[in-house]
Amino acid sequence: MTEPAFFILTALLDAPRHGYGIVAEVAELSRGRVRLKIGSLYGALDRLVGEGLVELDREEAWQGRLRRYYRLTEQGLGALDAEAQRLAANARLASTRLRDRRNPITGVASL
């Protein structure tokens, strides 16, 4: 799963959001580190909808135009959960090794 896709799914966890709502939420979640461009957002969204991980929730009028809201599907929830566990396992692995490196004699965390 690409990083934009991961953040889009995470942004949709708590509520359905429209395109720019996703961009804003992703920027906030990542503390400004991931700033999705519209082309990247819709490239990822198109794939996520195609794979059945995200679906259309509703359409609402905004300044004279329709704005679509997207939500996570059950399949999307499962995919995000699996990816989060994979990333967490990877992070744990690195953290353990980093701790061992800091305290090579006991192998126990010194912090």
Next chain:
Amino acid sequence: MSRLEERYRFILRLLPAAYRQQWEDDMVAAFLNSMDTGDPETTAYAADYGRPSISEVASIVSLAVRLRLGGADAPPRSYAWGQAVRLATLMAMLAHAVMVTTSIAVSLWLSGKIAWLPTPESEWANTSPSSIWHTAWNLAGYAWLPAYIALVLGHRRVAQAVALLAIVPPALTTAVEQATGDVPLSVSPWAMLLVDVALLLAMAAFHHGASPVPRRPWLLALPVGILLVPVPLFTIQATTPALRLLDWPGLSCAAVTAAMVIHLTVRVSRRRPRTLPWSLALTLLAVSTLALRTATLTDYGDQAQHTTLATIASVQAIAVLAVGVPLAVLAIRALRRLPPVPATQRPTTPTE
């Protein structure tokens, strides 16, 4: 519709029609929303005078390349074009890599570094470059070899950066030489440069969605290519002076025509269904080669043997056309038989 929206929609036209039908309005809404600063005056000013930022445009261009030149999971037509551009790029890069490898060997031979080969005749040795410009040109050209290897190994950005090294110094050299009058004004170097720039841009087709390049056959193609083309060519040219009239566009015409003849023979004899990307790739190469040949033809006007050279060039162009046109017709017919959009429509209506 505001000017800003018009400008954004104009850029969105890079995307395929089917994709735009599904996503355009939503993208426009999201983009305009992103330009809404909350202050009505600033937002109104942006609506009239604002432009999509370079990074926004780049994200659309990158999406357009990924959609139009798709990978294995893309719709059939997009995949066929994507694979065709990737194959054509690999073949053109291979040609460059083969020729520079040979030119490294020839330079070593001319400078007497290869002891077991007979000493070059003085006539050949005299053609070895002496000026600093020519040395820069030759050294830069060698970058095609690592660029090709990087592309085959899946390092697209490295390949593009290295290829840039092969393109920029010759461009500067040509510009300076032609501006100072060291060499007469000519179209050929610029036409070849244009093809190289197209090659650099075409490397964008090797995006994340594209399947990796099969390493073994493409790496093996390098020594095989050297043995098949430059080695016999150099031997023949060394013994038959008349054949030295074959320049780079001429050699490209000959190579592309030979490749098309082989491809057509295999296609007709085996009737393999997966040959469409190869047909399209060779058609793309034929069009580029023909354009290169036609553009460089204008440089023959003030040369001593211009009638002979123009005749040879015309024969080369006719050969490419004679094989290229039937191949292009076959390829376009096969392309039209493919469905343009995916068979399953994505959900666009509320599912509640």
